[in-house]
C-alpha cells in the first residue's frame with residue numbers, strides 16, 4: 363500500500379509522474395489525476411497563469427504504467443477510507459490532443475468499473491481538440507455513452523482582445539467559439555473560466571459584457587434544440603490561487619469581483635433559459 367499524500371500544487375507532475383492524487387477544490391475531495399504528458403508540456407495555449415513550471419524528464423507515458431499506478435493509487439486511497447471523487451485527465455498540457463487518449467479513457471473506465479465505481483471520469487480541456495472532427499466525435503461519444511465522461515471546458519474570454527491576453531494561442535477564437543457552441547449543443551459540459559488580472563489589469567467592461575452574452579448564447583443554443591443531449595451542466599468561475607512560472611504577470615482579483623461576475627451571469631442566464639445552470643465561484 364502507498365500512502366496517499368495529495369500534492370498541493372502540480373510540481374509532482376513535473377517529476378514525470380503519470381498518476382497523481384490531489385485534493386481538488388472544484389471536485390470537492392480527492393481527485394486522481396492522469397498526466398498524459400510526463401515528458402514535457404504539450405499544449406497549443408500559453409496561458410500566462412498556467413501552473414506548469416518548465417521541466418524536462420525522460421519519462422514516457424505508457425498504458426501499462428498508467429494502469430499499475432492508477433490501481434495502486436485507488437486501492438491505497440480506499441484502504442485509507444478516502445473516497446475518490448474523480449479520475450481526472452489533466453496534466454502537463456491538453457489531454458484531448460494526446461494520441462493515446464482513446465485507449466487511456468477506455469482503461470480508466472475499466473478500472474473504475476472494477477474498483478472505483480463511484481468516481482466520475484473527468485477531462486479538463488481548452489477545447490482546441492474540438493476543431494478536429496475525430497476528437498470532437500471521441501469526446502462527444504465518451505460523454506454521452508456509459509463512460510459518462512465529465513468534460514470541463516475552458517472558456518476564459520468573450521472577446522478576441524482578452525483571449526489574446528489570457529490564452530495566448532494561435533487557435534482562432536472565432537473557430538473555437540463556433541465549435542464550442544456546436545459541441546455544447548449535443549454534449550453536456552461544465553464550463554470553467556479563470557478570472558485574474560493580466561499585467562495588473564482586470565478584464566475590461568466590454569470583455570465582461572461579451573463573456574456574459576457568449577454564455578447566454580451557448581446556453582440558448584441548447585435550449586432551442588430540444589432533441590439535444592447537450593447543455594451547460596454548471597459554470598465554475600475560479601481565481602488564481604496557485605503559483606505560476608510567469609508570476610507576477612497574472613495576479614488574483616478581489617473575491618468580490620468574482621462574486622459580481624457570477625451574479626451578472628446568473629441574472630442573464632435566468633432571463634434567457636428556463637433551467638439555468640448553477641454558477642459556482644472558487645476563490
Ligand code: SF4
Pocket residue numbers: 405406407408409411412413414454455456488
Ligand atoms: S490550457 Fe491549461 S495547460 Fe495549456 S497553457 Fe493554459 S493553463 Fe496551461
